[in-house]
Amino acid sequence: MRETLEDLYYGNITPYDRQIRSSTSLMKAMEQSQECEEQLTKLLEGEAHSLLLRLINAENEIGSTLALENFILGFRLGTRLTLEALDEDDGSLVELLRRDDRREEQE
Numbered sequence: 001m002r003e004t005l006e007d008l009y010y011g012n013i014t015p016y017d018r019q020i021r022s023s024t025s026l027m028k029a030m031e032q033s034q035e036c037e038e039q040l041t042k043l044l045e046g047e048a049h050s051l052l053l054r055l056i057n058a059e060n061e062i063g064s065t066l067a068l069e070n071f072i073l074g075f076r077l078g079t080r081l082t083l084e085a086l087d088e089d090d091g092s093l094v095e096l097l098r099r100d101d102r103r104e105e106q107e
Contacts, residue, residue: 017065
């Protein structure tokens, strides 16, 4: 656990730094997007070209913001699940086990 925390502190954990496998639907979609952008860039001039770049930048900003928000929500959910899993005082069986432990201590 300490090693993971140290890696996180020193910036050695970068979950967003991944390579995309070739021949996947994501890779194909990215290639198609890039090809369409290149073709539109060649066709458009002046204000239309500028508008296209603004649209692409806005879409990238939306995607980045959603990725960050989803990461935070997922991290919080994972932490809540961990805390709940560690909570030993939430059910009948836990109480039975504690009673058994107390009996063993008294004997």
